[in-house]
Amino acid sequence: MLELRHISYSVEEEGKVIPILQDINLTLDDHFIAFTGPNGGGKSTLARVIAGIIKPNEGQILLDGEDITDLNITQRAKAGISFAFQQPVRFKGITVKTLLDLAAGKPLSLKAACAYLSEVGLCAADYVNREVNDSLSGGELKRIEIATVLARGTKLSLFDEPEAGIDLWSFQNLIQVFERMHQEIQGSILIISHQERILNIADQIVVIAGGRVRQQGSKDEVLPALLQGEASLRPAGACFGKKQ
C-alpha cells in the first residue's frame, strides 16, 4: 500500500514560485491504478516523487506503512519501487541482457532474459545482445523498459505513459502486455496513461489536474465523466470515446 500525505512541490522560475503539486493526499492499495489528467497537470512529477527522483518540498510518503520520504532513488528501488521512464534512456555499450541482469539484481540465464523480452512482445533472440543505443526504435526501447520493470518484480511498478511515442501497431500489442500484467503480476501497478483501453483495465483511476487530485475512484465511478468529456479533466490529445 502506498500512502501520499500532503505532498507539495513547486519550482522557482524567474523569481516566481510555480506550484506543480499541491497538497496531494492519496491512499493507493489497489492492484492496478491509473493516473490520468491533462498534460502538465503533475502526473509525471508525482510518479517521480514516488520513485525518489524528485524530492517534494512538503509531505510524507509511506510504502506498506514504512516512511520512505527520506530514502533516495536507490534505497526506494531496493524498498520495492520500479519506474519505467516515459522516454527510456539509451546507453552506448550496455546490452539489453546486461540491463535486464542489472534490473533482476543477478545474472539471468539466457532463457530467463528471453522470457522477459517475449513477455513484452519482442523476439528475444534478436534483442538480447543488442546495445540499448540509438539503433533501437522508440517502440523497441519502450518494450525493453517495461521488460526491465518485469525483471525487477517489485511490489510497486510505476509506468510513465508507456503508450507515448509509439506507433498504433505497437500500441495494440502494448495494451495486451498490460492486460496480461494485470492478471499475472504479484505487486501493484501504477500507470500514467491517457488511453481509454488502459484506464479500462484499472481497478482505480486518479485524475490529476492543476497539481491536485481532482477525482479518485473505481473506473465505473470515474471513467463515464471522463468519457463524457468534462473539459477541465480531459487530457489534451486523448482518444476518449473512441475504441482504439
Add this chain to the structure above:
Amino acid sequence: MSEKKTFEQLHIDPIQQQILAQVAELHEVPEGAYSLRVNGASAAVGSSEHVTIVKKEDKPGIDIYVAPGTKHESIHIPVVLSQTGLKDLVYNDFHIGEGADVVIIAGCGIHNCGVQDSAHDGIHSFFLEKNARVKYVERHYGEGDGRGGVLMNPTTIVELAEGSYMEMDTSQIKGIDSTVRVTRGTLAENATLIIKEKIMTHGEQYAETNFSVELNGAGSSTDVVSRSVARDQSKQKFLACISGNTACHGHSACDAIIMDQASVQAIPELAANDVEASLIHEAAIGKIAGDQLIKLMTLGLSEEEAEAQIINGFLK
C-alpha cells in the same frame, strides 16, 4: 621450430608474467608464432610453418613475414618492461602476404616501481598485400607504486594494397601517464581500414591520438572510432585527418565522457580532394547523462555503481 618452453625457462619472472596476462591474455608461451620482448631485449622468438619472425640486424625489433594464403593463425608480440628507468625503442615490421588472414595480438605492459620514467616507443609498420586481412589487437597497460612515470608513444604505419582489410583494436585503460599515439594509413583500391580505440585516463595523465588516413584507391574506406573516458585532472586530445583523394568513404567519430576536472579536445579534419569522396566526422563530448544514472539507480544501483556500469559499457 624448437620445443615449446615455459616462462620460467625463458627467465620471465612472476611480475612480468602478470603483465603478459594483462596485455596479451598470455598465461603460457603461446602456440604459433610469437615474440616476447622483456626489458628492452628479445626474450624469445618462435616461428610457425607459415609465419617467420626474424630479429632485425640493424636496429632493435623484428620482421614478421606471413606467407601468402596463411589462414586462421594468431601471432603474439607482447612487450614487458619491469626495470625502472628503461627507455625502449623497437621497430616491428609486418609483411602480410597476398590473401593471408591473421590475428596479431600486441600489447605493452610497464611495471614501474622506481623513481625514474619508463618508456616504450614502438614503431609498427604493416604492409598488407592484395586481399590480405589482419586483425590487430593492442593493449597498453601500466602499473607500479613508484614515482617514476609510465610513458608510451606508439607509432603505427599501415599500407594497404588493393582489396586488403585491416582492423586495429587498441585500448589503453589504466596506468599510462603519457601517451602520444600516431597512426598513418595509406589505402589502395577497395582497401578498408577500421580503427577502434578505447582510452581511459585518470590522475594527471595525458593521452593524445593522432590519426591520418589517405584514401588513395577507388572504393577504399576507413572508419576511425574513438571512445574515451577522462577522469580527475587528465587531458586527452583526439586528432583525425581523413583525406579522400578519389571515390571513397571516410568516417571518424570521437565519443568522450568527461568527469571531474578533466578535459578532452577533439580536432577533426576532413580533406575531400575528389568530388566522389564522401567523408563524415562526428564528435560528442560530455558528462554522463543524469538520466542514465537515474535509470540505473531506479534498478537499485548506487550512484557509484551506476557510473561504473555506464563507463564499463561505454569502453567495452
